[in-house]
Amino acid sequence: MGQLLTRQTQHVGIIIAVAAALAAAAATGACRSEPPPASTAPVATRSGAPAVPRGGTLVASIRTEPRSFNRLVGRDSSTELVSSLTQAKLVRINKMTQEVEPWLAESWTRSPDGLRYTLKLRSGVVFSDGQPLTSADVVFAFDAVYDEKAGSSLADSLQAGGKRLNVVAADPQTVVITFPAPFAAGLRLLDNLPILPRHKLDAALKAGTFANAWGLSTPPSEIVGLGPFVLTEYLPGQHLILNRNPRYFRKAADGTDLPYLDRITIEIIPDQNAETLRLEAGQIDMMTSEIAPEAYAPIKRAADQGRVRLFDLGVALNPDSLWFNLKPGAFGADPRAAWLQRDELRRAVSLAVDRKAFADTVFLGAGVPVYGPITEANRTWYWAGIPQPSADLDGAKQVLATIGLSDRDGDGMLEDGNGRPARFTLLTQKGRPSVERGSNVIRDELKKIGLVVDVVTLDATALIERIGTVNYEAIYFNALMSDTDPALNPDFWFSRGSAHFWNMAQKAPATDWERRIDELMTRQIASLDEAERKRLFDEVQKIFAEYLPAIYFVAPRVYVAASSRVTNLTPAVSRPQLLWSPDTVAVTP
């Protein structure tokens, strides 16, 4: 499912779920009757490596406060971060290996028809308040996420083929999960769900108040979890302090308790410039998001001086994109409907934009041209055969001429058959430099082929509202996939999906090519043959590249930085790049 990147100032705004992971792994994990061993191996515990330092405090930063301490309710990146520190899931997607790993579930088997999974919980696991984890907690977590009154933002992501999973506690240590239909991604989707303490939240669920449970006014001592840290202090607008959970279940390869850190302090720093300066000055150890292009130079200088470590994580998973409103009848009697919704317009736009110049202007050179929603960062599902046409202004003009747009009055700009100027409004998000700059580049590039683009910036909420009410002509924005496996992003690919932005929630596919994508994705999601899944998804990408419902130009390179005292890091391309495995991060005294 797509989600919105609102940088609050980046933002402000906010929001995003991110994901990572790959598909080969999903497949491998799903087909095994026994799972791979959990990664418990911090680098430094390997033979010959120095011991990982224990203790100490790590200071990280976020730009916006969490919306809730209940991950089932809040879907912003800060809530997700706090949840990843304080809660645990049945399985985890290792963002380095991109494989599904046992986590609270230490093993599982799959029925021959691929529909039923029997998961065995680790024994001896207890919540941070000492209560034991049982299968009843797992069933409770699913009950809560599917509860209508709770209105959980995770409910949609825990469905297969639009239907819920059936979860039963076979005994206190065994859970049986039955999928409503064959689902290739299998247990991979459980990475979305933290297992919450039934003994703490059952009353709220029964009372119909779960949506308000564990709000920000909840005393930290009430927030109980299975994660490596426990929330001990929250000062609104200032910071969160999380202390080591002494009852955490994971141990390092050498048998010592995890996590290594005694404490994580998360400072709330709304301004990106101040955040960068504080990292440079050593007042924080890391930011929990990537470095903005404009902050790269000072961070690089600090890295050259040995004050911070800079990581180049490669191409981003989710590039920004431009899409036109393709909902039939969206423009009413506006005569521009004759060309605004034509495939040829989108092809011409894609041809007209010089992606190299785009990367240089928008990402200060740190970007690579892309031609579809799946970038090469998604190693399993990226289709290397995607057409990559060079910028061609004359070609773009010829394409536009086929839909009646040509320069009829010799002023260098295009007009339609009735002499009306070829002009449209492009909405984008205010306060996010990359999309603001990107929109301006698109405007300038399209001017070269005679299209007039009026760029209008709106704050994130207003923009989402315009998308939701289908009140726009074109939008340049970022909608993130919540996982690298396409089976977990049905809302984006299917015409019925709520993240099928160009024409959302269709009752029946509006075009033949969308119908074809629906068919291919239905088979892709159900197939348990990984090679077949890849072939089908390549076909989907081919159709997408031909009809361009969303046009992609450049994906930035992802850079993150941490102070040089932070060790045992395993940076991954998706957020939170440096803290996705918080129990193995350490700091030198």
Added chain:
Amino acid sequence: MTSGPAEAGHYILGHYILRYILRRLAFAVFLVFAVSSVSLVLAWSAPGDYPTESLGIGARPETIEQTRERLGLNRPLGEQYRDWLARAARLDFGRSLLYDRPVGDLIPERAVNTAVLALTALLAATLVGLPLGVFTGSRRGGVPAGAIRGASLVLLSMPPLLTSLLLVFVAARTGWLPIGGMRSPGAPAGGITIDLLQHLIVPSLALALPLAAMFERLAAQAMAEVVGQPFVLAALARGVPRRRVVWRDALKAGLRPVAAVYGLVVGTLLGGSFAVEIITAWPGLGSLMLAALQARDVYLVVGCAGAGSIFLAFGTLLSDAALALVDPRVSE
């Protein structure tokens, strides 16, 4: 014993001032009511709402509608306004959707933080700006006075956003001061501590520098006028030392324009500074208001706007009262 003409005069003057202050007080109450009401309507009318923003792009329409219903945001504006008014009359200003806490609890917490910052900045600006203004205003030329005037003009032309960034940059480069936040993690959460004072330096300077420059300019201009007046020249002619004439006699008259804006400055500062609070991560009313606006947290927006208007009304009242005391003609 009968009251003489002087006492009667004092009584009439006091009566006028009291009536004047009561009139201003009534206006302040109206101002707070009007600002709160208008901000409620504006926040409600702005595109998007809390469920749209919090559920984000791609959320199902039925989920958004369900959330609106749960939070009572799907009711007509008139009904919501009526409810809010009824509750506000009982000093219940609603619950923040963003923080899941009563607005009436959140605002005072943040207002105290803003007040600490504002009053520190005001004190620093007053202690620096006024004496410098007297100094430059009482001298026609000279390098020091020229340098101060130049510095003031530079500081006045710099928006607080830029001043904040510059100070944060200096603090980061030197490492002498904490760059952001109000207290270090683990430091006591209340009271005046060394840690708090250290954190105060950057944001209060960011606020104080342009203010000090403004006070300097106002005081200097007033002093320049006053030192040419007959009573000052007469005092000097009688052999009273210049320093004494300037700092004792002329100063009182020179303070009048500063007093006129002082209350307004107090009110504005107490309302919170978006730029300074955001850049220095100071948890005050300004940053709270921004977060509320971004999240479309209607009742919190109203609460912040209402608090800001209370402070502004208080500042205006303070200014008016001070001027009325100094110059009774104002109250007429």
